[in-house]
Amino acid sequence: MKKNYILLFIMSISIGFAQIPTGYYNTATGSGYTLKTQLYNIIKNHNDQGYAALWTLYTDSAFRDNYYENDGSLLDMYSEKPAGPDNYQYTTTSQQCGNYSGEGICYNREHLVPQSYFDNYAVDPMKNDAFHVVPSDGYVNGQRNNLPFGRVSTATYTSTNTSKKGDNLNSGYSAGYSGTVFEPIDEFKGDIARSFFYFATRYENIMSNFYNTTNGSTTQAKAMFDGSNNKVFSDTFLNILITWHLSDPVSTREMAINNRVYQHQGNRNPYIDHPEYVCQIWPTQCAALASNTFAKLEEISVYPNPTNDNKINIESEITLDEIQLINLNGQLIQVVQKPEFTNNTYSLDNLPQGFYLLRLSSENQSVIKKIIVN
Known part of the structure; x- marks a missing residue:
């Protein structure tokens, strides 16, 4: 469940929005895919700081645990346990990966949109974009590998904070795919969804390259994408991302990261600043998710x-x-x-x-x- 610090949340909203540069979204006046293209034109051409600069960025307080244990350790979405003490912590840069044989040995830079998706196209600036390259336990990152995110039915691997790997639950909002997926805990599902919406927008002009076929069927590594620059995601994974976005609202942690990354590379994640943009861009999918679920609940x-x-x-x-x-x-x-x-x-x-x-x-x-x- 998202953090229950209601007063802090309300205060942080005013602080977070106050740091959006005046007029930053003035040209975001459309709807549907027109709005996404307008956002692309706002956030494109950010200042690529390079891959090594991410290590320094992760030492900033925005990427530290100031929300749960509040101890300043690195906040890793695959090890953080919101309701209790974490099994391990990363407190110094000497814990950067490195070799590892299990959890808690070292942390690295995980590409939420796997680097293998774009290695053969254009590595920079995607490889170095702090909105989708996040600090992560090295071993869990290896378990996730290049799997799509989804809704696990039966886990074949579970991390210490219950992030898990297994076949996708081919029913409900995740219907339509039965391959292996990786599922983070509920606390960070919206965070990851908004990273994907950012990526789909920032790199809109090349998203048609994020699709590959082998013997006529979509390869698992790129199963989340549909080969278009507008809709970007396949039906199944768009439903998953929208559901996660709606059920896990923007947190104070995301606001802090948004502001810090803006200082770092000069652009923002529009879906943190304006969560409503998601359903303005993909309204049909949002409406279908709401109506189908409600009808079945009835x-x-x-x-x-x-x-x-x-x-x-x-x-x-x-x-x-x-x-x-x-x-x-x-x-x-x-x-x-x-x-x-x-x-x-x-x-x-x-x-x-x-x-x-x-x-x-x-x-x-x-x-x-x-x-x-x-």
Whole structure:
């Protein structure tokens, strides 16, 4: 769950937006792919500082843990555990990779859009762009390799903070792809999505090169892209990225990085400054995600209702992210995160007598069901 420092978040919004240069987005007046091209013209031609400069950039406070343990260690999305102490920390530049045989040995520079995508086209400035090249534990980076990001069904590898690798869950918002993917924890899914939207915009003029075929089928390494300069992403991965963007809002950490990278290379990530741009550029996909999920939520069956044995069953064909049981005073009585269904059914037992609201959430959408326990 995104950080719950509400007051700090509100204050940081005003600080973050105050640092957007006056008039920076004045020419971003269109919609759809026209807006994306306008943003491309704003952020292109940034000042490439080179690959080695990233090491120095990572020592800046914007890339340090000032949000969880608040200890100034390097904040790595694959090892950070928001709800508790991390298994290991990187505190000095001597811990740069290096060889590694497991987690916690060294950190390196990970290309969220893998370098293998563009090695044969134009390495600079993409190789050095701090908006998509991030500090990462070397071993976990190696596990991710050049895999697309997605929604893992059964993990074959899990990092210490539960980032994982495995076959993509070919259903719900991630339907349409069953190959191997890498899934970060919920806390950083929006961060990664906005990095991809930035990349698709900053390098719009060459995105048609980010597509390759082998024997007529898309290779796994470039499965996220559709070979166009406008839409850029395949249907499956655009749905994944939009869902992650909507369900994990912009954080204070992202704002700090946006401001620092602007100082470093002279351009900004528009989707951190203006998250609404995503659904203005890809409105059809945003609307379809919202309507499809909501329609399926409406179809969920809750029975027996009323119930006479202090138990209700929830029957759903879609994966639920959360179940909340709320009494008439607005008090949260019970919360179930990522409930595990058996034969599409999940049961809530030992319910006190009363009238309740049952909130069922999936993919940034929710529906309320009224239930009575006699």
